[in-house]
Amino acid sequence: MRYLIIALAFSASAMADKAIDSPSLERQQELHNMLAHDCGSCHGLTLKGGLGPSLLPKALAGKSDQFLVHTILEGRKGTAMPPWKPFITEQEALWIVQKLLK
Ligand code: HEC
Structure with a gap:
């Protein structure tokens, strides 16, 4: 029984690790460029707002x-x-959101 609990705890933590997995460094760079250029075209290059609202931490x-x-x-x-679903995964969107909120 004890082993079962340990095994379950272990797999739960493995799953938690997976949930916060960041995109690869290369992909992070791509997402970063996308934020500046694609998102920035509406939200402003510094994300302070433009056609779209500010995406700075205070605004969110x-x-x-x-x-x-x-x-x-x-x-x-x-x-x-x-x-943006055709271009990015849910995990990548979460990564962007966490980046925006910092
Ligand atoms: C063509 C213009 C345009 C582009 C490109 C664009 N957005 Fe937006 N975005 C908007 C507008 C306009 C709104 C406000 C919608 C509303 O009135 O609710 C918005 C809203 C948002 C919100 C919600 C903000 C809030 O306070 O609720 C987020 C988050 C967001 N955009 C992220 C992004 C990201 C990330 C990208 C790039 C991947 C992006 N947007 C690209 C126009 C754009």
């Missing part, structure tokens, strides 16, 4: 990761915010 404070990831992946219907 209080909004959940899940809500922001959803916005990035699905876009916002009826606004200029397009869906």
Whole structure:
């Protein structure tokens, strides 16, 4: 029984590790460029806002990761915010959100 619990704890922590896996360094660089150029074309090169609202930590404070990831992946219907699902994974969207919130 004890071994079973240890095994379960171990696999749970392995899964948790996986959930926070960052994209590869190369992909992080690509995502970083995308933030500046693609997202920046609407949200401003420094993300302070433009056609789209500011994406600086102060502006996003209080909004959940899940809500922001959803916005990035699905876009916002009826606004200029397009869906990015064809280009990035959910994990990558979460990485972007965590980067924006820092
Ligand atoms: C064509 C213009 C455009 C581009 C490109 C764009 N956005 Fe947006 N985005 C918007 C607009 C407009 C809104 C506000 C939508 C609304 O009124 O709710 C928005 C909203 C958002 C929000 C929600 C902000 C909040 O305070 O709720 C996030 C997060 C976001 N965009 C992230 C991104 C990211 C990340 C990218 C690049 C991968 C990106 N956007 C590219 C126009 C754009």
